[in-house]
Amino acid sequence: MGVVLRDDExxxxxxxxxxxxxxxxxxxxxxxxxxVSLGDTEDYRQLLSAMNPEELGANxxxxxxxxLKALAGAVSYIDNVLHNELxxxxxxxxxxxxxxxxxxxxxxxxxxxxxxxxxYVDYCLAMLTCQFFPPGSLPLPKILxxxxxxxxxVHSSLKYIADLVPLSPVRLVPIVLDGKPQYRLNNxxxxxxxxxxxxxxxxxxxxxxxxxxxxxxxxxxDLLLDLDVEIEWEDIQNDxxxxxxxxxxxxxxxxxxxxxxxxxxxxxxxxxxxxxGNSFAEKLDSLMVLIFEHLExxxxxxxxxxxxxxxxxSFKKTVLTAYKSKFAQFVIFYACSLDPKNCGVTFALMLExxxxxxxxxxxxxxxxxxxLASYLSRAKFLSVFVVADTLERLVDWCVKYVKMxxxxxxxxxxxxxxxxxxxxxxxxxxxxxxxxxxxxxxxxLVRLPLESILNNKLSPLKVCLPSIVLEFLRQAKxxxxxxxxxxxxxxxxxxxxxxxxxxxxxxxDMFFPFDPCLLEKSDSYIRPNFIFWSMVQxxxxxxxxxxxxxGEAFASDDDxxxxxxxxxxxxxxxxxxAEVGSALNKMSITPKDSLHSRFGGAINQPMRMPSRxxxxxxxxxx
Amino acid sequence: xxxxxVSDVNLxxxxxxxxxxxxxxxxxxxxxxxxxxxxxxxxxxxLAYEFNIDKVPEILPSMHPYLYVRLKAxxxxxxxxxxxxxxxxxVKVRQESIxxxxxxxxxxxxxxxxIREEFQYKTKHGKDLxxxxxxKRHVIKAGTMIRLLVKSVDEETLCISGSLLxxxxxxxxxxxxxxxxxSLTDGICRSxxxxxxxxxxxxxxxxxxxxxxxxxxxxxxxxxxxxHREYATQKPSRSEAYSAxxxxxxxxxxxHRESAMQEPSRSEAYSAxxxxxxxxxxxHKTxxxx
Numbered sequence: 001m002g003v004v005l006r007d008d009e010x011x012x013x014x015x016x017x018x019x020x021x022x023x024x025x026x027x028x029x030x031x032x033x034x035x036v037s038l039g040d041t042e043d044y045r046q047l048l049s050a051m052n053p054e055e056l057g058a059n060x061x062x063x064x065x066x067x068l069k070a071l072a073g074a075v076s077y078i079d080n081v082l083h084n085e086l087x088x089x090x091x092x093x094x095x096x097x098x099x100x101x102x103x104x105x106x107x108x109x110x111x112x113x114x115x116x117x118x119x120y121v122d123y124c125l126a127m128l129t130c131q132f133f134p135p136g137s138l139p140l141p142k143i144l145x146x147x148x149x150x151x152x153x154v155h156s157s158l159k160y161i162a163d164l165v166p167l168s169p170v171r172l173v174p175i176v177l178d179g180k181p182q183y184r185l186n187n188x189x190x191x192x193x194x195x196x197x198x199x200x201x202x203x204x205x206x207x208x209x210x211x212x213x214x215x216x217x218x219x220x221x222d223l224l225l226d227l228d229v230e231i232e233w234e235d236i237q238n239d240x241x242x243x244x245x246x247x248x249x250x251x252x253x254x255x256x257x258x259x260x261x262x263x264x265x266x267x268x269x270x271x272x273x274x275x276x277g278n279s280f281a282e283k284l285d286s287l288m289v290l291i292f293e294h295l296e297x298x299x300x301x302x303x304x305x306x307x308x309x310x311x312x313x314s315f316k317k318t319v320l321t322a323y324k325s326k327f328a329q330f331v332i333f334y335a336c337s338l339d340p341k342n343c344g345v346t347f348a349l350m351l352e353x354x355x356x357x358x359x360x361x362x363x364x365x366x367x368x369x370x371x372l373a374s375y376l377s378r379a380k381f382l383s384v385f386v387v388a389d390t391l392e393r394l395v396d397w398c399v400k401y402v403k404m405x406x407x408x409x410x411x412x413x414x415x416x417x418x419x420x421x422x423x424x425x426x427x428x429x430x431x432x433x434x435x436x437x438x439x440x441x442x443x444x445l446v447r448l449p450l451e452s453i454l455n456n457k458l459s460p461l462k463v464c465l466p467s468i469v470l471e472f473l474r475q476a477k478x479x480x481x482x483x484x485x486x487x488x489x490x491x492x493x494x495x496x497x498x499x500x501x502x503x504x505x506x507x508x509d510m511f512f513p514f515d516p517c518l519l520e521k522s523d524s525y526i527r528p529n530f531i532f533w534s535m536v537q538x539x540x541x542x543x544x545x546x547x548x549x550x551g552e553a554f555a556s557d558d559d560x561x562x563x564x565x566x567x568x569x570x571x572x573x574x575x576x577x578a579e580v581g582s583a584l585n586k587m588s589i590t591p592k593d594s595l596h597s598r599f600g601g602a603i604n605q606p607m608r609m610p611s612r613x614x615x616x617x618x619x620x621x622x
Numbered sequence: 623x624x625x626x627x628v629s630d631v632n633l634x635x636x637x638x639x640x641x642x643x644x645x646x647x648x649x650x651x652x653x654x655x656x657x658x659x660x661x662x663x664x665x666x667x668x669l670a671y672e673f674n675i676d677k678v679p680e681i682l683p684s685m686h687p688y689l690y691v692r693l694k695a696x697x698x699x700x701x702x703x704x705x706x707x708x709x710x711x712x713v714k715v716r717q718e719s720i721x722x723x724x725x726x727x728x729x730x731x732x733x734x735x736x737i738r739e740e741f742q743y744k745t746k747h748g749k750d751l752x753x754x755x756x757x758k759r760h761v762i763k764a765g766t767m768i769r770l771l772v773k774s775v776d777e778e779t780l781c782i783s784g785s786l787l788x789x790x791x792x793x794x795x796x797x798x799x800x801x802x803x804x805s806l807t808d809g810i811c812r813s814x815x816x817x818x819x820x821x822x823x824x825x826x827x828x829x830x831x832x833x834x835x836x837x838x839x840x841x842x843x844x845x846x847x848x849x850h851r852e853y854a855t856q857k858p859s860r861s862e863a864y865s866a867x868x869x870x871x872x873x874x875x876x877x878h879r880e881s882a883m884q885e886p887s888r889s890e891a892y893s894a895x896x897x898x899x900x901x902x903x904x905x906h907k908t909x910x911x912x
Contacts, residue, residue, distance in 0.1 A: 112718075
C-alpha cells in the first residue's frame with residue numbers, strides 16, 4: 001500500500017490524552033490494514049469475521065461497533081483493491097438490521113470514508129441510498145419502529161458529506177434516481193416504494209434541495225407516470241365482474257343492482273387486484289397520497305410556488321406528452337387547488353400557451369387543449385372569471401382561425417381547430433350556468449361570437465363528439481345563447497366517424513384527463529376541490545326536457561328553452577361531501593351501457609353528459 | 623493561488639432547429655452543461671464563460687438541419703495539478719484529517735500523514751485544531767483559510783488530496799505575516815508582490831468576483847493559430863462540438879500560462895487589464911495571422 005506508519009511515539013503524541021483507548025484502537029486498525037500489503041493477513045481476517053458475525057449477540061455487537069469506530073479513524077489507510085472484501089462487507093450492511101449504536105458507528109464510518117477520498121464518494125452515497133427502503137425480510141412492526149431512526153441518520157449523513165464534499169449532491173442525484181425499487185417486481189412492496197419516494201421528497205425539502213429539487217421531483221413524476229402506464233385498459237376491460245373503473249354517474253337502479261346504493265360509499269372507486277398488473281394501482285394510489293401530503297407541507301412552509309414551477313416543467317415534459325395519462329396529472333391538479341390564484345392560474349396559462357403556440361406539434365396542442373378544457377371544467381377552486389378569460393382567448397383564437405380558412409369540413413386537416421371548438425363546448429357544458437347567473441358575465445357570454453366559430457363551412461358541430469355537441473346545444477338553446485336550425489343526427493351517441501378522424505389514432509377527441517380520479521385514496525384528496533357532473537346545474541330543466549327529441553328540439557328555433565334564473569350559480573353552492581355519493585346515485589346522466597347505446601336509444605332517457613363517456617376508458621381509444 | 627486561468631477558445635455548437643428562435647439562449651444552455659465538470663479537452667473545470675457568436679449560424683444540410691454556431695469564448699478554468707499551491711477554507715478538523723473547500727465547490731482532504739510534524743492536534747473549548755509547535759499563533763481550525771500543496775486530483779469527483787508538509791503551506795494569514803521567516807528557513811523566495819497577488823487570489827473564493835478578476839488576465843494566454851481555426855471548422859459533428867479546442871491550442875495555452883506565471887507580479891497582470899490592452903492584443907493577434 002505504500003503507507004509508512006509513524007512510530008508509536010509519534011502516533012500517540014498526536015493523540016489526545018483523554019481518549020487513549022480509542023486512539024489505540026485506531027492505531028491498531030491502521031496497523032491491521034497496512035499489514036495486508038506486507039502479506040500478513042491474520043489480523044485482517046479476524047477483522048473481516050468480526051464484521052460478518054454469524055450470530056449477533058451482545059459481544060458481537062460490541063465488537064462490531066468497536067471495529068467500525070476504529071476503522072472510521074483509519075479510512076485513509078483503506079485501499080479499495082487490497083481491502084475490497086472489507087469494503088464489500090460494510091457496504092452490504094443495512095442500517096435497518098441493527099440497533100442504534102451499530103447504526104451510529106456504521107454511519108460514522110461511511111461519513112469518514114466518503115470524505116477521505118474522491119473514489120469512495122459514489123460508493124458511500126450508493127450505500128446510504130440503499131437504506132432508503134427496508135430489506136424485504138424485515139417484518140412490518142420492525143420497519144415502522146426503526147424507520148425514523150434509520151432515515152434521520154441517513155439524511156444527516158448525506159448532509160455531512162455534502163458539507164465536506166460540495167459536489168456530492170450532484171453525484172447523489174443519478175444514484176437515487178437509478179436506485180428506485182423495481183416496482184414491476186411482485187416482491188417489491190408498496191411500502192418500500194412509498195418509503196423510497198418519501199426519502200426523495202425529504203431530499204427535495206432538505207438542505208440539499210437547492211441542488212436536487214428539480215431532478216427529485218421530476219423523478220417522482222416519472223415514477224408516477226411509469227405506474228400509470230402499467231395500468232392497462234385491456235386489463236380493465238377484462239374485469240367483467242364490475243370493471244375497475246366505475247362510471248362517474250350511474251343510474252340509481254343500476255347502482256342498486258351493483259350493490260352501490262349505500263350513500264356512505266362512493267359510487268365510483270377503483271378496485272384493484274392484489275396480484276398481477278393491477279397492484280400498480282395500489283402503489284400509484286399510495287404514492288399520490290404521499291405527494292399530496294408533501295404538497296400540503298410545502299404550502300404550510302410557504303414554498304409551494306417553488307415546487308410548483310418544477311412540477312409544471314416536469315408536467316410539460318412528461319405527462320403532457322404521454323399518451324393519455326390517467327392519474328399522474330392529478331398531482332398538478334391538487335397543487336393548483338392549494339393555491340388557485342397563483343398555481344391554478346399559471347397552470348391554465350401554460351396549457352393555453354401550449355395550445356396557441358403554432359410551432360408546437362399538433363398532437364401536443366390538442367393534448368394541451370384537452371387538458372385545459374377538462375381542468376377548467378373540473379377545478380372547483382377556479383373563479384368563474386378565470387375560466388371566462390381563458391374561454392374568451394380560446395374563442396378569439398378560433399375566430400381568427402375561421403377567418404383564415406376557406407375550406408370545407410375536413411377533420412384531419414383542421415384537427416387543432418376542432419379540438420379547440422370541442423374544448424369550448426365542453427367547458428361551457430360545465431360552466432355555462434354559472435356564467436349566465438353572473439350579472440357581469442352574462443352579457444359578455446351572450447356577445448361571445450360562438451355563432452361564427454360553430455356555424456361555418458368547417459362545421460365543427462358535425463365533427464366534434466356528438467355527446468358534447470348535443471349537451472352544449474341543449475344548454476345553449478335553453479340559455480338562448482346559441483341556436484342552430486340544422487338537425488344533427490349521429491350514428492352513435494359516443495362518437496362519430498368524423499370525431500374519430502379528427503381525434504386521430506391517439507383518439508384525442510375522447511381525452512378528458514381530469515375526469516373523476518378513480519384511485520380511492522387519492523380521490524378523497526381531490527374530491528373536495530372537484531366538480532362532478534352531478535354538481536353542475538345545466539341551463540335547462542331535466543324534467544321538462546327529458547322526453548324531448550333532442551335532434552328535433554335543436555331544429556326548432558321558437559322553442560321556449562329553460563328558465564335561467566331558477567338555479568343557483570355553482571359558486572354559491574355549498575356541497576356537503578357526505579351527501580355527494582347519494583347525489584351521484586340520484587343524478588343519472590349516462591346509462592351504464594352507453595358505450596353501445598345509439599343516439600336513438602338514448603332519446604327517451606335524460607341527456608347524457610360527455611364526462612360519462614370516459615373516453616380514456618373506451619376500448620377504441622386504445 | 624495556482625490553477626486558475628482564462629482561455630480564449632473557438633467553439634462550435636450545434637443547435638436543434640427548434641432552438642433557432644433564440645440562438646444565444648440555446649448556446650448559453652449548451653455551455654452551462656460544461657460548468658463544474660472536469661473537461662478533458664480543456665484539462666480543467668469550467669467555472670465561467672463569456673462568448674460572442676463568431677458568424678451568422680449556418681444550417682447543416684442533413685436529415686435534421688441543425689444550426690451550426692461558431693463561437694469565440696473566454697473560459698475561466700480551474701485546472702488543479704499536482705504540486706500546485708491552492709487555497710481554500712477549512713470546514714472540518716479531525717485528528718486524522720483536515721477538510722478544505724476550494725473555490726466553494728472542490729473538496730480537499732489532508733490526512734494526518736500529510737500534515738507536517740510541526741502541527742499538533744489539540745482540542746480547545748470543544749473545537750478541534752492543529753497548532754504549530756514552533757509558532758503558537760499558527761493555528762488551523764474550521765474557518766481558517768489555508769494554502770496547501772496538491773498531491774493528487776480525482777478528476778471525476780473533483781476531490782483533491784492535499785498536503786501541509788512544505789513549510790510554505792498552512793494558514794494564509796499567518797504565512798503572509800511571517801513570510802520572510804519562512805523564506806529564510808525553507809529557502810523559498812517569494813516576492814512581496816507575489817504575496818500581494820496571493821492575497822488577492824484568496825478572495826477569489828467568492829464566485830462573483832472570480833470571473834471578473836480572472837477575465838482581467840485575458841490575452842496573456844492563448845493565441846490561436848490560423849491553422850488551428852481551419853482544423854476546428856472541419857469538425858461539424860455535435861459530439862465533437864467542443865473538440866474545436868485542439869490539443870495544440872491547449873498546449874499553447876499552457877505555455878502562455880507558464881509565461882504568465884513568470885511575470886514579475888500577478889497583481890500587475892490584473893492592473894494591466896484595460897480596454898487598451900485588449901485592443902492591443904487584438905492588434906497583435908491580427909499581425910500574427912497576417
